[in-house]
Amino acid sequence: MVNILKEFILEAIKASSSYMKKERVRAELQEMIVISVKSGTISDQKSLEEFFSTLDMAALALKAVPYEAYVQIAGAKKSVKLAHEALRWQHEL
Numbered sequence: 131m132v133n134i135l136k137e138f139i140l141e142a143i144k145a146s147s148s149y150m151k152k153e154r155v156r157a158e159l160q161e162m163i164v165i166s167v168k169s170g171t172i173s174d175q176k177s178l179e180e181f182f183s184t185l186d187m188a189a190l191a192l193k194a195v196p197y198e199a200y201v202q203i204a205g206a207k208k209s210v211k212l213a214h215e216a217l218r219w220q221h222e223l
Contacts, residue, residue: 159185 163181166172172181
């Protein structure tokens with residue numbers, strides 16, 4: 131009985147973690163839509179539908195990019211950030 135309960139709890143935690151990742155993505159997309167509505171970029175139902183169409187196309191394009199490319203991009207952005215910090219530090223001297 132205890133083992134069954136432990137298994138159930140572990141599965142619930144895994145499911146919860148998976149759900150939270152999906153919920154975070156949904157929340158970020160919703161925030162993007164809200165910002166676009168506030169700015170007027172999305173001004174009616176048609177432009178909202180166009181946004182979703184564009185989102186679908188963008189997601190398909192991003193799926194074609196291998197993980198290693200994202201690692202390289204992340205590394206390049208980190209290098210640029212470090213260079214900016216070094217220049218700022220040098221300027222403060």
